[in-house]
Amino acid sequence: MSSDRRQILMESMRGRDIVKAADVAHETWRSTQNISRAMKELEGRGLMECLTPEKSTWKKYILTDVGERVLAKMEEMNF
Numbered sequence: 001m002s003s004d005r006r007q008i009l010m011e012s013m014r015g016r017d018i019v020k021a022a023d024v025a026h027e028t029w030r031s032t033q034n035i036s037r038a039m040k041e042l043e044g045r046g047l048m049e050c051l052t053p054e055k056s057t058w059k060k061y062i063l064t065d066v067g068e069r070v071l072a073k074m075e076e077m078n079f
Helices: 004-012 021-028 032-044 065-078
Strands: 048-050 060-063
Touching: 004 021, 004 032, 004 065, 021 032, 032 048, 060 065
Parallel strands: none
Antiparallel strands: 048 060
């Protein structure tokens, strides 16, 4: 996780099932575009899955099983 925005996005998934870019952007003081780009990058790496790919905006994402394992590993490293 070399990119700050990707790390912020992964950390924002703690305790959530579904997330939207606008919600994360608002909570982290980042632009929606910045977070959306991070979501697409993580989706490309198999860490997130888009539940609403037919939509052009307000897409909803979840972590994949691989993403869940990466988040768990990140949490271990922070303690």
